[in-house]
Amino acid sequence: MRSLFILAAVVASSVLASDDVIVLTDANWADEIKTLEVALVKFYAPWCGHCKRLAPEFDKAAPKLKANDPPIALVKVDCTIEKETCQQFGVSGYPTLKIFRNGQLAQDYDGPREADGIIKYMRGQAGPSAKEITSVKEYEKFISQDDNAVFGFFETDSKLKDSFFKVADTERDRFRFGYTSNAEVLKKAGYTDDIVVFVPTKLHNKFDPNEFKYDGNYDTDKIKAFLVSETNGFAGVRTQGNAFQFEARPLVVVYYNVDYVKDPKGSNYWRNRVLKVAQEYKRKVHFAVSNKEEYGGEIEQAGLGDRKGSDKPIAVMYTEAGKYPMDQAFSVENLKQFVQDVLDDKVEPFMKSEDVPAEQGDVKVLVAKNYKELILDSDKDALIEFYAPWCGHCKSLAPKYDELGAKLSKEDVIIAKMDATANDVPPMFEVKGFPTLFWLPKGDRKNPVPYNAGREVKDFITFIAKHSTDGLKGYDRSGKKIKKKSEL
Structure with a gap:
């Protein structure tokens, strides 16, 4: 009996913990959301890998934000069931997070996705600004x-x-x-x-x-x-919470054990050496230092995963052309020479990439290594899908996307797809969920347009016909098929 009592208590406590995150449905959305002064709403799908990783962080943040003064609510909506609410707010990828105030959509959430970051970000949304x-x-x-x-x-x-x-x-x-x-x-x-x-x-x-x-x-x-x-200095301390301040390129990031709580002296020792180089490139190159544990994934993506255990800093330079890992051991002289070599085009960028396909079909398979050849060097408009192999929505879209490729195979437009989990996504594309699609006009390869229209073949054709630079041969601007004279 005592064991059963303990088990019941554990179950009860887990139910109470989960209650900190409010579950809303199509039936109660309109009535409940307006009762919440400030709410962060997570629109998700149970099968989504990113959603699964976010869930425990969301759950950890919920009780602390619920106890905030004033309280901040964390809400979740399952888009595989509550389709009307998700469609109302244009949810097309998962997870999508949005901030609401007294029932009104205030803004998209673009903050951190770990518990402490969510708490800090959302506390900034409550009370006077x-x-x-x-x-x-x-x-x-x-x-x-x-x-x-x-x-x-x-x-x-x-x-x-x-x-x-x-x-x-x-x-x-x-x-x-x-x-x-x-x-x-x-x-x-x-x-x-x-x-x-x-x-x-x-x-x-x-x-x-x-x-x-x-x-x-x-x-x-x-x-x-x-x-x-203009407030970072020559080499600011870049974290997940302020990364938006370090988006200018070229950017040199030096990774080491940055910790101003436990080791301020050591943190300043290496930063001062970065600052010494940074002051020589004012307005030409941007610099930052980051904690290598916090940015372990970024270091891996730059091909320097085997150096994370080193006592010396690791440096990577990010430019519009890609990322350049510094192979030499860190020193003021080596860092300065490395930066100059990248500026002088003496170094090749590192790319995480699948092998280039031996053959291509109507839907072009993009990998990091052939992106320049297929897209940047092309004189055609392009529609690009970024997907993940495990994504359910991506699997549902696949046959429709193949049909689209076949229908437009003779048009001057590229229908392409890239596995964003196996390749470096070009820096101008912001991919936060799957599938994410972008329209890239042939005359402007630096400013992709997010595709947010329907996912049926006819929807794609209507969009492409309207936005194509020179129009389509087989469809008018409204997306209607042009009949040949023999069909009249």
Whole structure:
């Protein structure tokens, strides 16, 4: 009996734990979602590999966010059952995450997918977007925390103050905002109508300023650009939470045991050596340091998995052409020479790629090694599907995609597919779920257009006929088949 009681208690506790994530259906969505002040909704499919990996992280984050003040709800919707709700929000890949406020869609979620990152990101979605500071003590505490502080100093109302709050409202999940009109704080700081980013003390160094002052006007886009790209210093500490600040290319990332809590001295020792090289390439090459455990997968993808156990840093340079691992042992001299060699086209990029197929059919099989030949060097429009072999939706799409390839085999358009789990996806494509499709006009290979229309053959043809650069020979612009004279 005692064993049965213990077993019952364990089962009961697991049920309670799962209750922290709210399950919504087509039947109760409309009534329940509007009762939640802030909610992160996960639209998923049970068979999806990415969904399975996200599930335990979602479950870990749920109770902590539920206990937040104000509470933040984590919600899940099974799109294999609740199809009406998923269609309402245009869900086409899994998992898809979206943030809702009082029942209204606020924005797509593009934050971390591990528990701590989800918690930090979503806590930024609750409460005021910028914290008002009313004393010197509060101010000193706010700017001395372990992450960058974006601070507004406003003696009076101004256009810059209005813009500051607009930016805080949209960027609250990425940055920590504070502001003041307190006379004592303004006097101590020496600012009156300014936006300043304060760098945490642990990251101070002799190469970078300790604070970055915004010198532009009240244009909100300029303020956002300043926060994203002008406050990292010569070699910022890149994490999963701030990776969006390191998207400019070329980018050199140096991986080692970055840990400013357990080993600040060691973290600064190697970073200072990176900074020494970085200052020589200002505005020409961007630099960052990252923890090699946090970015173990990225190191593997650069072909340096066997070096993860090394005591010395590992360096990879990312450009529009691909990724370049540094083969030499790390040193200031070797890093500088390596960067210059990549800039001078003396190094070949590393590619994770399947073998190039010996033969091709109507649907072209793309791998990393033939992408340039089949797509970049082609003078045809292209529709590209990125898929995963295990993905159920991809398997359902396959016969329709093959039929599309056959129907358009004589047109000046490439119908192609790439296994995104076995090949490096070209950097201009953002693939977060499967299948993901992009339209690539022949005149613009750098700005792919996400394909979000229907998945039937006729839907593809309608889209391609409308968007093809020179039109199709067998279909008009509306997607209707052009009848030959013999058919009249």
